[in-house]
Amino acid sequence: MSFWISYGLVVLAAVAGSPRWLRVAQREHYLAGSVTRFAARWYRSTPANAALFAAGFIAAVVSARVSVTIVVTAAVVALAPLGLSLSGRTSPLAWTRRMRTVAVVAAVLAAAGWAGTVLGAGHWIGLMVAGVVAMGLPLVVDAALFVTGPWEKFLARRYVAAATEKLRRVKPRVVAITGSYGKTSTKNYVAHLLGARFSVVASPASFNNMAGLSRAVNEKLSLGIDVFIAEMGTYGPGEIAALCGWMVPEVAVITAIGPVHLERMKSEENILACKREITSAAGAVVLNTDDPRLADLAGELEAEGRVVRRAGAGSLPDVSLPEGVSATNAACAVEVARLFGVEEAQIASRLETLPTVPNRRTSYLSEAGFTVIDDTYNSNPAGCRAALALLASSGTPEGAKVVVTPGMVELGSRQFGENAAFAAEAVGAGYRLVVVGRTNRAALLTGAAGTEVVTVATREDAVAWVRANMGEGDAVLYENDLPDHFP
Numbered sequence: 001m002s003f004w005i006s007y008g009l010v011v012l013a014a015v016a017g018s019p020r021w022l023r024v025a026q027r028e029h030y031l032a033g034s035v036t037r038f039a040a041r042w043y044r045s046t047p048a049n050a051a052l053f054a055a056g057f058i059a060a061v062v063s064a065r066v067s068v069t070i071v072v073t074a075a076v077v078a079l080a081p082l083g084l085s086l087s088g089r090t091s092p093l094a095w096t097r098r099m100r101t102v103a104v105v106a107a108v109l110a111a112a113g114w115a116g117t118v119l120g121a122g123h124w125i126g127l128m129v130a131g132v133v134a135m136g137l138p139l140v141v142d143a144a145l146f147v148t149g150p151w152e153k154f155l156a157r158r159y160v161a162a163a164t165e166k167l168r169r170v171k172p173r174v175v176a177i178t179g180s181y182g183k184t185s186t187k188n189y190v191a192h193l194l195g196a197r198f199s200v201v202a203s204p205a206s207f208n209n210m211a212g213l214s215r216a217v218n219e220k221l222s223l224g225i226d227v228f229i230a231e232m233g234t235y236g237p238g239e240i241a242a243l244c245g246w247m248v249p250e251v252a253v254i255t256a257i258g259p260v261h262l263e264r265m266k267s268e269e270n271i272l273a274c275k276r277e278i279t280s281a282a283g284a285v286v287l288n289t290d291d292p293r294l295a296d297l298a299g300e301l302e303a304e305g306r307v308v309r310r311a312g313a314g315s316l317p318d319v320s321l322p323e324g325v326s327a328t329n330a331a332c333a334v335e336v337a338r339l340f341g342v343e344e345a346q347i348a349s350r351l352e353t354l355p356t357v358p359n360r361r362t363s364y365l366s367e368a369g370f371t372v373i374d375d376t377y378n379s380n381p382a383g384c385r386a387a388l389a390l391l392a393s394s395g396t397p398e399g400a401k402v403v404v405t406p407g408m409v410e411l412g413s414r415q416f417g418e419n420a421a422f423a424a425e426a427v428g429a430g431y432r433l434v435v436v437g438r439t440n441r442a443a444l445l446t447g448a449a450g451t452e453v454v455t456v457a458t459r460e461d462a463v464a465w466v467r468a469n470m471g472e473g474d475a476v477l478y479e480n481d482l483p484d485h486f487p
Helices: 005-025 034-045 047-062 065-077 099-122 123-135 137-170 183-192 210-220 238-246 267-281 290-303 325-337 344-353 380-394 412-428 441-447 459-467
Strands: 173-178 200-202 229-230 253-254 285-287 307-311 364-365 371-375 401-405 432-436 453-456 475-480
Touching: 005 034, 005 065, 005 099, 005 123, 005 137, 005 412, 034 047, 034 137, 047 065, 047 123, 047 200, 065 123, 099 123, 099 137, 123 137, 137 210, 137 238, 137 441, 173 183, 173 238, 173 267, 183 200, 183 229, 183 325, 183 344, 210 229, 210 238, 253 267, 253 325, 267 290, 285 290, 285 325, 290 307, 307 475, 325 344, 380 401, 380 412, 380 475, 401 459, 412 441, 432 441, 432 459, 441 453, 453 459, 459 475
Parallel strands: 173 229, 173 253, 200 229, 253 285, 285 307, 371 475, 401 432, 401 475, 432 453
Antiparallel strands: 364 371
16 A cells, blocks of 8 residues: 555544543533543444553554554544534534634644654555554543643633723622532522622532633623622632632632542642632632531631631521522522621521522422432532432432442542442442443442342443332432543
């Protein structure tokens, strides 16, 4: 096979296969290293995918001497890993300005590496390198993310500058909220309670980093708004401090510390240190002191003479909260409302009508008569326990109870153990387990050892199983739902 035909096959295969890895980059917030991490998960997910990767890589190496083997490499690059779609079932690739930049830079990096090899070592070694690079597209995309990262931060400065100027002109009182979980719920509760007296704007869902919050300010904030509520997330030290540098909170809230994003944060101690940054410039701090770490932090801040409000399930007014509302998150919102001078009668009245977050332990009765608990917004160990407790009181005493889950993710070294413990607790309570996908299948099966477990490929398959096997008086918990860039 001629060199140019062989190389053309590799190029076409890379163009055809690259959208799947670009989509992973976009879903993982353009974090360098994330694409390679997901590629490893996918190629380890099944024996077939592992074999395809080995075949494609070996064929690329051999092509320096036997060019026809590059056909195998091209096929693997275009089609594998099996199960990771190009277009996306739950999260399609969006060709934004940033995505186009990453794609172009990745192409330039790949082409430069190949061209340098051809000039230095000749065409046939160049073909081998082209095949190896094509097999390593995730690495190439990660390299492009690394290269473009500083440029994206530079571009973001003008939006931050505009947001800073708008905050200066509008002068809203800022409430900043962070935590391992409960941020979105607490943000919505605060907005609801403060709405009794003030004109309030809250940052939209997932707009919790520098780019998202500056966009929220620029697009949502206007003259006459009294309060801006900012949900703040972080993947590492300094991020929340940078946000508070231009969006200074009058009140800062930390909802919880838990094993979330441990792949990036490494330990809960690091998580606490990063979340604590939100308190540095705040006039007052609200902490969920049902969390022992935050109770300790409250003591430290009080010793420094800071204004601290301790919140917990026991500090709530004696009212009935809507189903699915977290008592500790509601308690944090109550303390914010008190700091803003909302009257106790207004707080009590509005607590009874707190908005529920969609897909966060919300229940309804299906047409077939079984109860559905939707807790698919996200998942963590504390949330799983609360969801299992809700399942225990759902349906009829005689009815079957089922847990449908892909398990919890981003728990680092604790992920296997936490998922195994969750499965063990579920089956120990007598619930049937339906495992979705392969990401945590081994851990969940380990926890459920000795019981009959249903395994399915997708959530749609799980829903079909539930509809076929459950009836009146039964109850099902859908715990977490992973986008389809997870195996």
